[in-house]
Amino acid sequence: MTDLTADVFVAGGGPAGAWAAIKAAEAGASVVLADKGYLGTSGATASGGTGVWYVEPDPAAREAAMASRESLGGHLADRDWMARVLDQTYANMREIAEISRYPFPEDADGRQIRRGLQGPEYMRRMRVRVRRSGVRILDHSPVTELLADASGAVAGAAGHRLRADEPFRVRAGAVVLATGGCAFLSKALGCDVNTGDGALFAAEAGAELSGMEFSNAYAIAPAFTSVTKTAFYSFATFYHQDGSVLEGAGSRRGRSVIARTLLREPVLCRIDRATEDERRAMRLAQPNFFLPFDRQGIDPFRDLFPVTLLAEGTVRGTGGIRIAGNDCSTSVPGLFAAGDAATRELICGGFTGGGSHNSAWAMSSGTWAGQGAARYAAGLGGRAGTRTVRALGEAGIRPSRADGSGPGHREVVAAVQAQVLPYDKNYLRHGDRLAPALDVLDAAWRDLRATLRADGADGVRARSAAAMAAHARWMYRAALARTETRGMHKREDRPGQDPAQHHRLVTGGLDEVWNRPETPVPAVAS
Amino acid sequence: MIEVVSAARCVTCDICIRVCPTDVFERGADGVPVIARQGDCQTCFMCEAHCPADALYVAPFADPVPPGSPHADEDVLGAALGEYRRLVGWGGGRTPGSRLDKNHLFTRRLRS
Numbered sequence: 001m002t003d004l005t006a007d008v009f010v011a012g013g014g015p016a017g018a019w020a021a022i023k024a025a026e027a028g029a030s031v032v033l034a035d036k037g038y039l040g041t042s043g044a045t046a047s048g049g050t051g052v053w054y055v056e057p058d059p060a061a062r063e064a065a066m067a068s069r070e071s072l073g074g075h076l077a078d079r080d081w082m083a084r085v086l087d088q089t090y091a092n093m094r095e096i097a098e099i100s101r102y103p104f105p106e107d108a109d110g111r112q113i114r115r116g117l118q119g120p121e122y123m124r125r126m127r128v129r130v131r132r133s134g135v136r137i138l139d140h141s142p143v144t145e146l147l148a149d150a151s152g153a154v155a156g157a158a159g160h161r162l163r164a165d166e167p168f169r170v171r172a173g174a175v176v177l178a179t180g181g182c183a184f185l186s187k188a189l190g191c192d193v194n195t196g197d198g199a200l201f202a203a204e205a206g207a208e209l210s211g212m213e214f215s216n217a218y219a220i221a222p223a224f225t226s227v228t229k230t231a232f233y234s235f236a237t238f239y240h241q242d243g244s245v246l247e248g249a250g251s252r253r254g255r256s257v258i259a260r261t262l263l264r265e266p267v268l269c270r271i272d273r274a275t276e277d278e279r280r281a282m283r284l285a286q287p288n289f290f291l292p293f294d295r296q297g298i299d300p301f302r303d304l305f306p307v308t309l310l311a312e313g314t315v316r317g318t319g320g321i322r323i324a325g326n327d328c329s330t331s332v333p334g335l336f337a338a339g340d341a342a343t344r345e346l347i348c349g350g351f352t353g354g355g356s357h358n359s360a361w362a363m364s365s366g367t368w369a370g371q372g373a374a375r376y377a378a379g380l381g382g383r384a385g386t387r388t389v390r391a392l393g394e395a396g397i398r399p400s401r402a403d404g405s406g407p408g409h410r411e412v413v414a415a416v417q418a419q420v421l422p423y424d425k426n427y428l429r430h431g432d433r434l435a436p437a438l439d440v441l442d443a444a445w446r447d448l449r450a451t452l453r454a455d456g457a458d459g460v461r462a463r464s465a466a467a468m469a470a471h472a473r474w475m476y477r478a479a480l481a482r483t484e485t486r487g488m489h490k491r492e493d494r495p496g497q498d499p500a501q502h503h504r505l506v507t508g509g510l511d512e513v514w515n516r517p518e519t520p521v522p523a524v525a526s
Numbered sequence: 527m528i529e530v531v532s533a534a535r536c537v538t539c540d541i542c543i544r545v546c547p548t549d550v551f552e553r554g555a556d557g558v559p560v561i562a563r564q565g566d567c568q569t570c571f572m573c574e575a576h577c578p579a580d581a582l583y584v585a586p587f588a589d590p591v592p593p594g595s596p597h598a599d600e601d602v603l604g605a606a607l608g609e610y611r612r613l614v615g616w617g618g619g620r621t622p623g624s625r626l627d628k629n630h631l632f633t634r635r636l637r638s
Contacts, residue, residue: 037547046547047570051629103622105630116629120575120614121622140549162549187588192568193547226569226588281628287613288571292586295597295606 002168005385006032007377009172011143013039016339017178018126019366025133027374032170036142036193040127047190049118049286050355073349074486081346088364100125142460145393146201154334155389173377173384174334176369181314181340182471188310189228198341200467202321204392207330208508210322211345213478213489216426217316223306225292235274259423268304311421316352318344327372328365338369350487396452396466406451412465415444420472430492438476474507481515527567528584529598533558535581542573571610580608
């Protein structure tokens, strides 16, 4: 058993977790970071490439950047948060350039162009900086539950070290959850480590979630592959199998046409609307986009190839752990949230900002959560490692009955996937399909809550299965509660936007899931 | 999914075992990693980018290839092993791919 103490414990080693660890350490905290995989390759960022919501500090440019997404997001974002994120992102990108010496491209005048980051290079350098900050990194060490003190304040975390096959525990003054969103093991690029574990831990500690209805992101990928890069399909035309154009289909507007068609027949695609310059630019922007084509001998600019839509759930949706303070604190003392584990409604409202907003949010929220956690831990005055702690995990780790019968983690995952992956349930939403899906998920939860449990690496899988089940139930409860179409949440049975629902929706609970409207956001013309 | 670990090229450095985000590899008796949990592979290509010996090949499919597939045949694949590392621009004498990034060119068109 690895038994450690630290001022700050960070769960998750994607960009948000890495920034949180660095900033907590810079604030003087001792820091331990644990990742389910490996800090440097884990998560949605490392294996991909992303634009960054990076805007020069010019008032007109900032105003345009903030205004551009407000309507798409259903007017649920917050101008103060957007402005803070633009400021913080600008500062962090300078650190990436100057401290991590990230090799940015340059314009004709030799000025760095800092509007994008390639995942492998970015996260390799973030790992170096985390290590140089004196942070202790535990790779292949998934967290399985939080620890709390007698008052209910979060006081650490426990998990399993996969390589050594032994448990670990870190008692800490404060915890940052940066475990990513939930993509339900859909095999979307880099997302299989994102099973919503942090949201389950947060809920068990009493934290709230927000925006869980904004959880139906689907990305375009060549069929049978993992490589999602929806932006590139803006240059594509989509076709029926007989070669006729699939009218109305598109990457940005018209993805639902692709989904509806895929329910009946294959959809073919060709990236035939890119100029020669743009083709070259694509190759240099995200080289792994072309691996599935090159390795199959397909020329995506000339040949027709079949596509699919892979669920990205709350990785590119905007729902997650509700943020209660400017330091990315949650409603639970000692618990902070950052990156895709947290709601991104504050800057995106109800529509995914795509990679660029998420990457800006990850580095900004990670910075604030790390600093906030360090401050909170310092306020404990050295009691961090001496508190008596209790473990908070329930579903998948401490079942309510212990007779051992019931579904295993594989059955739970399959049952959850059957309700959240199909396009006609999650993407093309209708109350008549959401309600029975939620009934099935509630029943699955009752079963797993009663009996699901496993040891070692299988115990980790059991917890991830429970987290996915919880996530799915929060999503559909919220999707049923929002009886309108707003942001990415589109209800076929409620096609209009309802001014009376111009508010965020807070969700919580485990055995009993609940919703309530958040205090309305300050009025913005809608 | 990861399909090939070339014993001929592998330098038994354990890097792939260490960096795989879904913990797919185990060290074999001879030190060469074995694909112990292929079903957990998420086809993210990260191992191939990190392998300093160009000893790995990730087939571009989210499921295992059938027996006899050229995507599992080291001799057929040849220079495709480690190709992703070359594209990322890692390894001696190479320019980091990020330096050549032209993402801004087409994001400009997407915004317009």
